[in-house]
Amino acid sequence: MANMCPYGCFTHAVVRSIPETFGKAVGEGRENGETTVDLAKAQRQFGCLTGALRQKVGMQLIEIPPDPELPESWRIEDVAVIQGDTALITRPFKQQRRSEVEAVRRVMSELSLTVVEMGGEQGDSGGATLEGSDVLFTGREFFVGISSHTNRRGAEVLADTFRDFAVSTVPVCGGARLRNVCSMGGPDTIIMSSSDGAKKTLRMMEQLTDHHYEVLPVPEESASNCIYIKGPSKRDFLLHRPAEECPESVSAFQKLQDYTLLPTACSEASKLGASLSSLCLLINRKHTYF
Amino acid sequence: MTTESGTDSEAKQPQENQEKRKAKAAAEPKSPQNQPEQLPAAAGHSTPARKGQQEEDQESHRSSTSRLSKSPLRGVKKVKIMQCKITLLDGSDFTVNVEKRAKGHVLFDKVCEHLNLLEKDYFGITHRDIENQKNWLDPSKELKKQIRTGPWNFSFNVKFYPPDPMQLIEDITRYYLCLQLRDDIVSGRLPCSFATHTLLGSYTVQSELGDYDPEEMSSEYVSELRFAPNQTKELEEKVVELHKTYKGMTPAEAELHFLENAKKLSMYGVDLHHAKLVGNLYESLAPSEGEDSEGVEIMLGVCSSGLLIYRDRLRINRFAWPKILKISYKRNNFYIKIRPGEFEQFESTIGFKLPNHRAAKRLWKVCVEHHTFFRLVSPEAPPKKFLSLGSKFRYSGRTQAQTRRASAQIGRPAPLFERTSSKRYNMSRSLDGAPIMENHETPAKDGTADGAAKVIAKGDIITTVTTEKKAEEQGEQEDFKKDATETTEPATPLRLDTKTEDELPVGNETKDEVGPKGTVAAGYLVKYVAGSIITDGATSSGPHGISLSTTMDDDVFVDGTLRDGVEDKTPDSHEEVLVVKVSPGAVRQEVSQAISDKKGTLIIFREAEDKTDDEDNETAVPEELETGEKDAETFKEDSSVDLKSQAAAVKILSSKVEIKTGDETQIKGIDSPKKAMVSWISEEETVTEVTGVKEVDEINTSNGLQQEAEIFTFEEVQSSQLKSNLTQITVSEPSAAVSTLGWVSPSQKAPADQEEKEAVVRETETAAAKQTNLNSVEVAANDTPVVHTETKTITYEAAEVDRNGDADPGVLLSAQTITSETTSTTTTTHITKTVKGGISETRIEKRIVITGDTDIDHDEALAQAIKEAKEQHPDMSVTKVVVHKETEITPEEGED
Numbered sequence A: 001m002a003n004m005c006p007y008g009c010f011t012h013a014v015v016r017s018i019p020e021t022f023g024k025a026v027g028e029g030r031e032n033g034e035t036t037v038d039l040a041k042a043q044r045q046f047g048c049l050t051g052a053l054r055q056k057v058g059m060q061l062i063e064i065p066p067d068p069e070l071p072e073s074w075r076i077e078d079v080a081v082i083q084g085d086t087a088l089i090t091r092p093f094k095q096q097r098r099s100e101v102e103a104v105r106r107v108m109s110e111l112s113l114t115v116v117e118m119g120g121e122q123g124d125s126g127g128a129t130l131e132g133s134d135v136l137f138t139g140r141e142f143f144v145g146i147s148s149h150t151n152r153r154g155a156e157v158l159a160d161t162f163r164d165f166a167v168s169t170v171p172v173c174g175g176a177r178l179r180n181v182c183s184m185g186g187p188d189t190i191i192m193s194s195s196d197g198a199k200k201t202l203r204m205m206e207q208l209t210d211h212h213y214e215v216l217p218v219p220e221e222s223a224s225n226c227i228y229i230k231g232p233s234k235r236d237f238l239l240h241r242p243a244e245e246c247p248e249s250v251s252a253f254q255k256l257q258d259y260t261l262l263p264t265a266c267s268e269a270s271k272l273g274a275s276l277s278s279l280c281l282l283i284n285r286k287h288t289y290f
Numbered sequence B: 001m002t003t004e005s006g007t008d009s010e011a012k013q014p015q016e017n018q019e020k021r022k023a024k025a026a027a028e029p030k031s032p033q034n035q036p037e038q039l040p041a042a043a044g045h046s047t048p049a050r051k052g053q054q055e056e057d058q059e060s061h062r063s064s065t066s067r068l069s070k071s072p073l074r075g076v077k078k079v080k081i082m083q084c085k086i087t088l089l090d091g092s093d094f095t096v097n098v099e100k101r102a103k104g105h106v107l108f109d110k111v112c113e114h115l116n117l118l119e120k121d122y123f124g125i126t127h128r129d130i131e132n133q134k135n136w137l138d139p140s141k142e143l144k145k146q147i148r149t150g151p152w153n154f155s156f157n158v159k160f161y162p163p164d165p166m167q168l169i170e171d172i173t174r175y176y177l178c179l180q181l182r183d184d185i186v187s188g189r190l191p192c193s194f195a196t197h198t199l200l201g202s203y204t205v206q207s208e209l210g211d212y213d214p215e216e217m218s219s220e221y222v223s224e225l226r227f228a229p230n231q232t233k234e235l236e237e238k239v240v241e242l243h244k245t246y247k248g249m250t251p252a253e254a255e256l257h258f259l260e261n262a263k264k265l266s267m268y269g270v271d272l273h274h275a276k277l278v279g280n281l282y283e284s285l286a287p288s289e290g291e292d293s294e295g296v297e298i299m300l301g302v303c304s305s306g307l308l309i310y311r312d313r314l315r316i317n318r319f320a321w322p323k324i325l326k327i328s329y330k331r332n333n334f335y336i337k338i339r340p341g342e343f344e345q346f347e348s349t350i351g352f353k354l355p356n357h358r359a360a361k362r363l364w365k366v367c368v369e370h371h372t373f374f375r376l377v378s379p380e381a382p383p384k385k386f387l388s389l390g391s392k393f394r395y396s397g398r399t400q401a402q403t404r405r406a407s408a409q410i411g412r413p414a415p416l417f418e419r420t421s422s423k424r425y426n427m428s429r430s431l432d433g434a435p436i437m438e439n440h441e442t443p444a445k446d447g448t449a450d451g452a453a454k455v456i457a458k459g460d461i462i463t464t465v466t467t468e469k470k471a472e473e474q475g476e477q478e479d480f481k482k483d484a485t486e487t488t489e490p491a492t493p494l495r496l497d498t499k500t501e502d503e504l505p506v507g508n509e510t511k512d513e514v515g516p517k518g519t520v521a522a523g524y525l526v527k528y529v530a531g532s533i534i535t536d537g538a539t540s541s542g543p544h545g546i547s548l549s550t551t552m553d554d555d556v557f558v559d560g561t562l563r564d565g566v567e568d569k570t571p572d573s574h575e576e577v578l579v580v581k582v583s584p585g586a587v588r589q590e591v592s593q594a595i596s597d598k599k600g601t602l603i604i605f606r607e608a609e610d611k612t613d614d615e616d617n618e619t620a621v622p623e624e625l626e627t628g629e630k631d632a633e634t635f636k637e638d639s640s641v642d643l644k645s646q647a648a649a650v651k652i653l654s655s656k657v658e659i660k661t662g663d664e665t666q667i668k669g670i671d672s673p674k675k676a677m678v679s680w681i682s683e684e685e686t687v688t689e690v691t692g693v694k695e696v697d698e699i700n701t702s703n704g705l706q707q708e709a710e711i712f713t714f715e716e717v718q719s720s721q722l723k724s725n726l727t728q729i730t731v732s733e734p735s736a737a738v739s740t741l742g743w744v745s746p747s748q749k750a751p752a753d754q755e756e757k758e759a760v761v762r763e764t765e766t767a768a769a770k771q772t773n774l775n776s777v778e779v780a781a782n783d784t785p786v787v788h789t790e791t792k793t794i795t796y797e798a799a800e801v802d803r804n805g806d807a808d809p810g811v812l813l814s815a816q817t818i819t820s821e822t823t824s825t826t827t828t829t830h831i832t833k834t835v836k837g838g839i840s841e842t843r844i845e846k847r848i849v850i851t852g853d854t855d856i857d858h859d860e861a862l863a864q865a866i867k868e869a870k871e872q873h874p875d876m877s878v879t880k881v882v883v884h885k886e887t888e889i890t891p892e893e894g895e896d
Helices: A039-057 A095-110 A152-161 A196-208 A250-254 A267-271 B003-020 B022-027 B030-045 B048-068 B072-076 B104-115 B171-187 B194-209 B233-246 B251-262 B357-375 B400-408 B444-450 B459-473 B478-487 B491-502 B504-520 B522-541 B563-582 B592-619 B623-640 B643-655 B667-676 B683-706 B735-740 B745-754 B773-782 B858-872
Strands: A012-016 A060-064 A080-083 A086-089 A114-117 A135-137 A141-146 A166-171 A182-186 A189-193 A214-218 A227-230 A236-240 A259-263 A280-283 B081-087 B093-099 B123-128 B134-136 B153-158 B271-278 B297-303 B306-311 B314-320 B324-330 B333-338 B348-353 B677-679 B708-721 B761-766 B788-797 B811-821 B825-836 B839-852 B877-889
Touching: A012 A039, A012 A095, A039 A060, A039 A236, A039 A259, A039 A267, A039 A280, A060 A095, A080 A095, A080 A135, A080 A280, A086 A095, A086 A152, A095 A114, A135 A182, A141 A152, A141 A196, A152 A166, A152 B314, A166 A196, A182 A196, A182 A227, A189 A196, A196 B314, A214 A250, A227 A280, A236 A250, A250 A259, B081 B104, B093 B104, B104 B123, B104 B153, B134 B357, B153 B171, B171 B194, B171 B251, B194 B233, B194 B251, B271 B357, B297 B357, B324 B357, B333 B357
Parallel strands: A012 A060, A086 A114, A141 A166, A166 B314, A189 A214, A236 A259, B081 B153
Antiparallel strands: A012 A280, A080 A086, A135 A141, A182 A189, A227 A236, B081 B093, B123 B134, B123 B153, B271 B297, B271 B348, B297 B306, B306 B314, B324 B333, B324 B677, B333 B348, B708 B839, B708 B877, B761 B788, B788 B877, B811 B825, B825 B839
């Protein structure tokens, strides 16, 4: 298919900086009392991530300035799903997050991506909600986790947007998000948490797919969220959580042959339920029709 | 059991005989005609290696042919020529004349010839029914039976979308596939993104118009072509942009690029059917929280890899073929039985409600065909010659594996063909969202659906054998398997399996045959039964030798094990049979052999029905209607029986060889179960079965050497006038008798002959000589002795009054089957009461199977049987006696 090339070829990354209001989610039921986040540390970790993307991997980085009014805007993965030259601007579950999309939409347009809206506030979205952290694109197909934040209607919009691909819905257990338990670790490799809930999700994915993926199980859930990029140099990069954050899983990554492993800390963001991939949108502007 | 070769010869001879006869000549000739037509086509691409397969195909055709040819009326009619208009993939119409009675493949072959298409197994012809639904023409069925009303208009379409078009041999084939896909795209059946529309459109332009030429091509040049359902200026501009970059690309290359991209689309080759969820859903099917899944609108998509379930555009579940143990339909409902998952204990059945019965059947057929084409190495049990009576559906086509092999033999220089100026707007012609596919060629499975009448005795035993071979040979060459199957008893099993799948009854017959063998040694008999039973059980539980679970491959070869599926079916069929037995009220208890007998009965039924159909046809009554009725009836019965209960019954049977079954069954009832249920045995099951099978084979072999089986069929006809009727019909239709013999194809033909007034004596001898070295080799590999079968069929017919072609199809009042047996004899009595035009006719068919060593004086036994029959029914006359003698010879004796 026109846009169907092996997963991992990205040229651009879009990120949004950590605002001062980091961790102060508006209207969030749970106060930060229990989970204290270190803003400075979070910003440092963010800097490490962007640095790795830019300097190690060689991506072009587009950084959207932070907006204190939008404390969760750094979770930029949620607000857009990008495949090929099409960007679907999502409709996040939380009302207060929906204005996060505006800045992202602008960037997408500037990158001359075809921007597709989910219907917006007034549109006929019919209550559709979708967040990018519930979407796993494998290069061949989409899996959408039906979670607390993403519903079936939202998945339908995604399916309608990316018509070339099969879009399968899978259950996500325990209130997690799909991307909390899995991520791509290569063109045909899925890194998957070995938790029971993740296994259930994985079984469903295996049933639904027409393709065959290698599965790399990792004992710790936090380790299952990685960022795989086949950089401009055609080398395989894997950004993963460092040993101090998931000591038991690091050895699993060693199994990936000829990979450049880039341990990237993400402890602060993960306290808020996010992970590495939450922090960036990956785009491929080099389309290769074959 | 080794009747296969014999069967063939038998079939041929009868045909010849028929030709000689005047009246019949018209009716029967078709079968001979068909063969030549089909064969040449096959020969075109087939390799020597493939011969075995071809033979199978041919055989299947023949069997079906012979079955169809039964109707006495045909001879009377004139040859009517019908004009057919076929809309081709480029949008043009092709008009051709065919005989009204011609079978579907005649038309199909003519179209392919017109198109210069050799790799034609991926294609088919569709006809829109009254509901404007597309139905695939069954190549093995007469056209007139498939077209109820309206003009004979058809479309030529891709039926099986090759997962990898690169593997097609000829550019011309790819070209037609491209045309189909363009139409799929423009009609919206194949959804694409804008980018894909652009890309595919650009290849289309390159293929049709060649290099971009700014001088020749006006800015509007692409507007003439259709690329998308909603074609925009922007799309056209992008197409031009890309087109400019293709300089030097040949049309064939452009088409290749087109296909390489199109094949990746998620809906490529997916045949969608509207449905609703029924009852409890598989957990994954459960919609989002709190939503009631019952009645949810979904789409069922049939494709090369399995069954996809969509809700709106979302894929909510997928069942790869290996996951599916069984598919069936009842009334409006379509069911799939799913193999238990890794952590599940029981298989689950998922039901879907379709808009109507026809839709359910259509879906079922499509599933059967896709499964067979993409997953099986060869069509399942080619309609055994034996069983030919029963199933209307024959899988006359090749599987993908076969067609690939055959295509590899294509040696002709690439044909020149004109890429007709793309019929610009033709692409938009088909607007239906989802092409509805029906299987024309149904493998054995089809039989199940169709053949209300399909009863195959072979079922159990044969099936088992098949399994073995599969397990052992799967890795090996498929050809060998087939050959072996044919040659040896095991081979027979394969065919039987097919039949079995179609019709449970067949399986029963097989048992009967086995039973006789068993007579020689009681122990054997028991084992046989057990084996068959085991097979059933295996079907449901055992892991197959080939682990498909892992497979998501499109590769047919990998999946070669699919035949297991056949086995599964067989079990199901058994189940059904059992059910039947249980359900019918009157029951005479009999040994397992009785069961087999029953199957035979079923077969008889079928024939009777077939006849009816034929008559109907003459009357201009479409077969399908009848079929539908049958199905409906069947369904009723099915519904009455719990699937689970059936299974349980089966198990019981397996454990107890001695189980007795009620013989009395209503024909309709019998038919229906068979039709309704198709089960696929998973590979896992196969493994389990293998053990049992092997035993069976050995047993058979040993028995086979000693076995000599004779089957005598008597048909007694009694006609009585109804008060209202002026006419007396003296002669009953012999067909039923023939059918009884199910596995003897010649006999079947004989019935047709009955119409003739002359007494006909036929004698057919088939030597095992046909068996090839390959077979023997294979046998050796299997450690299975080769058994040669010598088959003789003799038909004695009393002079009969010709029926008028106009005769109304009789209305079946009742049908009864009674089975009894002694040590060496098994007697199946089938009583059919029919009312035709006010005359009620009672026909009694007796099928007597005498099994055992040569020690038995068969002539005496026959005489005795006839005598008894006369005594029992003094008021009736014997109209026909068919003697089928089957002797098995040890390999050493026979030629090798």
